[in-house]
Amino acid sequence: MSSNFTASNIGRLVWSEIKPALLATFWICLLAFPLMTLSINPTNQTYSFSMARIPYLAGGTFALSIIWRFFLKRRSFQVITKAVHQSEGLPEDLTKGPKPTWLTVVMGSKYRRQGLIVLLALMVVLPFISNPYSVNVLITCLIYVTLGLGLNVVVGVSGLLNLGYIAFYAIGAYTYALLNHYFGLSFWICLPLGGLTATLMGLLLGFPVIRLSGDYLAIVTLSFGEITRLVLNNLNITNGPRGISYIKPPGFFGLDLNGAPKDFLVNYLGVDPGMDVFKVFIYFIILALVILTIVCVFRLENSRLGRAWLAMREDEVACQAMGINRTRAKLTAFALGSTWAGLAGVVFASQITFINPASFSFLGSILILSIVVLGGMGSIPGVILGAIVITALPEQLRFFSQYRMLLFGALMVLMMVFRPEGLIKSTRVVHMHTLKNGNGNKTKLEALTGAPPERASSPPAASQSPGQANSQANGQANGLANGLAKPPQGPTGESS
Amino acid sequence: MTAATDRPQSAAKTESSDLILSALGMSMVFGGLVALNNVDLSIERDSITALIGPNGSGKTTFFNCVTGIYKPTRGDVILYPAIDLPSISLKGKPADVITHQGLARTFQNIRLFNNLTVLENVLIGRHTRMKAGLWGALTRNKKTRQEEAEAIEFSFELLVTYGLDSMANELAKNLPYGDQRRLEIVRALATEPKVLLLDEPAAGLNISETSALRDLISNIRENEKVSILLIEHDMSLVMTVSKKIYVFDYGRLIAQGPPDEIQRDPKVIKAYLGED
Numbered sequence: 001m002s003s004n005f006t007a008s009n010i011g012r013l014v015w016s017e018i019k020p021a022l023l024a025t026f027w028i029c030l031l032a033f034p035l036m037t038l039s040i041n042p043t044n045q046t047y048s049f050s051m052a053r054i055p056y057l058a059g060g061t062f063a064l065s066i067i068w069r070f071f072l073k074r075r076s077f078q079v080i081t082k083a084v085h086q087s088e089g090l091p092e093d094l095t096k097g098p099k100p101t102w103l104t105v106v107m108g109s110k111y112r113r114q115g116l117i118v119l120l121a122l123m124v125v126l127p128f129i130s131n132p133y134s135v136n137v138l139i140t141c142l143i144y145v146t147l148g149l150g151l152n153v154v155v156g157v158s159g160l161l162n163l164g165y166i167a168f169y170a171i172g173a174y175t176y177a178l179l180n181h182y183f184g185l186s187f188w189i190c191l192p193l194g195g196l197t198a199t200l201m202g203l204l205l206g207f208p209v210i211r212l213s214g215d216y217l218a219i220v221t222l223s224f225g226e227i228t229r230l231v232l233n234n235l236n237i238t239n240g241p242r243g244i245s246y247i248k249p250p251g252f253f254g255l256d257l258n259g260a261p262k263d264f265l266v267n268y269l270g271v272d273p274g275m276d277v278f279k280v281f282i283y284f285i286i287l288a289l290v291i292l293t294i295v296c297v298f299r300l301e302n303s304r305l306g307r308a309w310l311a312m313r314e315d316e317v318a319c320q321a322m323g324i325n326r327t328r329a330k331l332t333a334f335a336l337g338s339t340w341a342g343l344a345g346v347v348f349a350s351q352i353t354f355i356n357p358a359s360f361s362f363l364g365s366i367l368i369l370s371i372v373v374l375g376g377m378g379s380i381p382g383v384i385l386g387a388i389v390i391t392a393l394p395e396q397l398r399f400f401s402q403y404r405m406l407l408f409g410a411l412m413v414l415m416m417v418f419r420p421e422g423l424i425k426s427t428r429v430v431h432m433h434t435l436k437n438g439n440g441n442k443t444k445l446e447a448l449t450g451a452p453p454e455r456a457s458s459p460p461a462a463s464q465s466p467g468q469a470n471s472q473a474n475g476q477a478n479g480l481a482n483g484l485a486k487p488p489q490g491p492t493g494e495s496s
Numbered sequence: 497m498t499a500a501t502d503r504p505q506s507a508a509k510t511e512s513s514d515l516i517l518s519a520l521g522m523s524m525v526f527g528g529l530v531a532l533n534n535v536d537l538s539i540e541r542d543s544i545t546a547l548i549g550p551n552g553s554g555k556t557t558f559f560n561c562v563t564g565i566y567k568p569t570r571g572d573v574i575l576y577p578a579i580d581l582p583s584i585s586l587k588g589k590p591a592d593v594i595t596h597q598g599l600a601r602t603f604q605n606i607r608l609f610n611n612l613t614v615l616e617n618v619l620i621g622r623h624t625r626m627k628a629g630l631w632g633a634l635t636r637n638k639k640t641r642q643e644e645a646e647a648i649e650f651s652f653e654l655l656v657t658y659g660l661d662s663m664a665n666e667l668a669k670n671l672p673y674g675d676q677r678r679l680e681i682v683r684a685l686a687t688e689p690k691v692l693l694l695d696e697p698a699a700g701l702n703i704s705e706t707s708a709l710r711d712l713i714s715n716i717r718e719n720e721k722v723s724i725l726l727i728e729h730d731m732s733l734v735m736t737v738s739k740k741i742y743v744f745d746y747g748r749l750i751a752q753g754p755p756d757e758i759q760r761d762p763k764v765i766k767a768y769l770g771e772d
Contacts, residue, residue: 239676
């Protein structure tokens with residue numbers, strides 16, 4: 001090892017690190033050259049040329065590149081160390097089960113119930129101690145939690161890449177908007193109807209895509225999203241791009257929350273809530289919806305149906321061979337995933353009170369997909385955290401004004417490079433089993449063969465079975481030749 | 497081990513009526529390629545039958561046709577669930593229905609559900625014997641909870657029997673290769689099959705692992721009420737465990753019979769070693 005650290009070697013090592021950084025710097029400067037050097041003055045139609053900003057750009061890029069390479073090196077080093085440990089015959093002890101993460105520790109601790117109650121209490125108090133703006137952000141955030149959890153059923157659990165998820169959100173929102181506009185139906189009737197319509201549309205989309213998976217499925221769902229938006233844009237009944245306004249917010253048992261209750265608060269109690277009362281009410285509705293979603297999604301994931309979805313994600317052929325009806329699994333995944341988008345859509349329409357097709361663009365589908373991928377595919381706490389990050393972070397980054405989306409994008413790139421499994425990795429439920437006959441007993445197989453299965457210490461005489469393990473033609477021929485060479489009564493005493 | 501090796505000889509000859517599965521005139525054509533050409537094959541109840549042949553001779557295609565992964569161009573598969581029950585034609589049925597009827601298989605290149613735990617892999621095998629639907633999953637009513645508990649109990653018992661219980665909560669992809677092969681067999685057993693189809697279970701195993709596999713296959717035959725159809729290249733394994741051997745070459749059935757006859761069959765020797 002010591003011979004590696006000669007002066008020339010160190011020089012070469014340093015150069016091997018600096019060279020790519022220099023290349024990156026050169027490349028960035030070249031790309032940004034017209035942007036950074038030319039400034040055009042449109043009023044008097046002149047332009048000026050200045051190289052002053054190029055050194056800053058070069059310096060910054062070089063420093064960032066070095067830092068970037070350092071972290072990448074560190075990461076690959078960790079991966080290699082782990083692999084070496086495994087190959088050196090230091091296997092992880094599989095009998096201990098998966099390694100505990102901070103999440104399994106928290107969820108497994110005896111204070112779990114208290115923790116959840118405190119969290120819930122905090123969520124209940126939150127709208128009363130914040131301003132109208134924050135309540136709006138909170139509602140949006142919770143809507144996206146619902147959407148993320150719904151899409152997680154389709155993408156994370158069932159492995160069906162859906163790029164048109166926003167369509168179901170739109171369908172939910174328009175169901176409420178149209179029924180309210182034309183028939184005056186209330187929020188509470190439209191909430192289940194919106195969910196149901198989205199479910200039916202999910203089934204409708206499910207039928208043509210039964211045979212598709214992967215990229216093809218992505219293209220079809222993407223088209224579905226665009227078709228939905230275009231239809232909404234061009235129908236007379238939806239009022240086209242002008243959208244539908246004056247959507248009624250939800251009432252409390254038929255009571256208009258912005259009327260009498262607000263008057264009562266202001267006039268009789270002298271308390272000015274400082275915001276629309278119905279917004280707080282919507283906050284609680286979406287909070288309840290999120291809790292319902294979490295419970296349902298968790299239960300689904302750990303049921304016969306959820307396992308069928310997981311199996312379909314892992315291996316479509318093997319899942320059929322295990323007796324799973326793939327058609328049914330796909331359809332239920334699509335339909336149920338869409339239900340949550342429909343419900344969230346109804347809440348969205350009631351929060352905004354005005355919707356038009358522009359609210360349901362392709363970017364929305366991508367945003368929800370990013371929530372699922374960033375949070376951690378198939379991980380419920382991950383998706384929740386992902387939704388919070390994706391919706392709240394751009395708000396928090398407003399300090400950086402026009403650079404905020406740039407920064408947001410950069411953070412996502414970093415995230416995917418250094419933590420591709422998502423913020424919170426999906427973990428599987430652990431089942432413990434206490435053997436009825438006690439732990440010390442041998443398993444049935446051990447008792448039968450007298451040796452632990454698979455690790456039989458005495459291999460049978462090697463010369464008698466040379467054809468083992470090889471599926472190549474050579475191996476077969478040898479194996480058969482060996483079998484043929486045996487005396488006619490062949491199948492006797494392999495290891496005698 | 498001796499028990500296993502003696503059995504093919506000591507087993508009495510069975511009547512032709514005592515079959516569990518028979519494939520009649522199976523043909524599979526891919527474009528211009530005849531992968532299977534009018535193959536008849538039958539499996540005796542409670543026996544181990546082997547299917548051998550050079551690479552590309554149609555063994556796995558036959559498996560895929562029988563288990564519904566492919567739809568055979570011609571031919572029929574008939575299952576005789578029990579002696580006093582009527583026979584069932586599996587022709588053209590989808591794979592999941594065939595599994596429900598009692599055929600379970602493993603794959604040549606292991607196809608486990610890698611990112612799920614060992615126990616979940618086995619639980620998915622229970623899928624076809626469980627009933628809970630959407631409503632049961634959402635409400636988690638008493639019936640569903642009971643069914644779920646029974647399935648977990650059943651799966652754990654299988655894992656204990658075949659020595660995988662200590663890794664029940666480990667992800668399938670983290671298992672050593674030999675254990676992955678074993679898990680795939682256990683997962684197939686969880687469907688409570690009448691016929692178990694093993695596609696090259698010894699591929700990639702070393703000598704001691706193959707020997708353990710031999711015991712495993714014999715034990716499965718004895719513990720579970722199941723007949724086994726085995727594709728295998730390892731002749732020492734095939735010749736010792738199986739009662740009857742079918743030999744394929746270029747999609748045709750070229751020989752069938754007990755191991756000692758097959759070993760002496762000139763057509764088989766020609767298929768494997770070529771002509772002088």
